[in-house]
Amino acid sequence: MKNVQPETLTLDRIATPVGEVLLVTDAEGAVRALDFSDYEARMMRLLGRHAPDAELVPGRSPEVVRKAVEAYFTGDARALDGLTVKTGGTAFQRSVWAALRDIPAGETRSYGQLAAAVGSPKAVRAAGLANGQNPIAVIVPCHRVIGANGALTGYAGGLERKKWLLAHEAAAL
Known part of the structure; x- marks a missing residue:
């Protein structure tokens, strides 16, 4: 039987004018989850549905993703348009x-x-x-x-x- 390693996802925290956001990315730099820190339980529940076997580790998102999120919150409304996202779901x-x-x-x-x-x-x-x-x-x-x-x-x-x-x-x- 093949031993499959769980996927590792990185949890980053970014300060914004409307509260800290939690940003979850995978090894390829795709965004897997984003929510506000006061809704962390909701984000974890949804992430558990979309990536049930993933291991979440604190860290820093890829710089291109982090900078896009920061740019959005400081005035570039289109900064997030090119980011890759990956979800489960129907x-x-x-x-x-x-x-x-x-x-x-x-x-x-x-x-x-x-x-x-x-x-x-x-x-x-x-x-x-x-x-x-x-x-x-x-x-x-x-x-x-x-x-x-x-x-x-x-x-x-x-x-x-x-x-x-x-x-x-x-x-x-």
């Missing part, structure tokens, strides 16, 4: 997360528009649930999804952060 969840990355910085979409973007216009609730299970906050910009009436709806990092992120992107552009 095919539907991954399609929703890919559609989130297609929403330009400074713009928003409704849950209905998100569902339509993945070819399932009647799956509004399912798109919303997938949005809420996104393990890579900010880089996979779930904060850019709002209610059909334009209201800011739930955000795993808190509505005040969602408001800040949207205003930050609008001001940066």
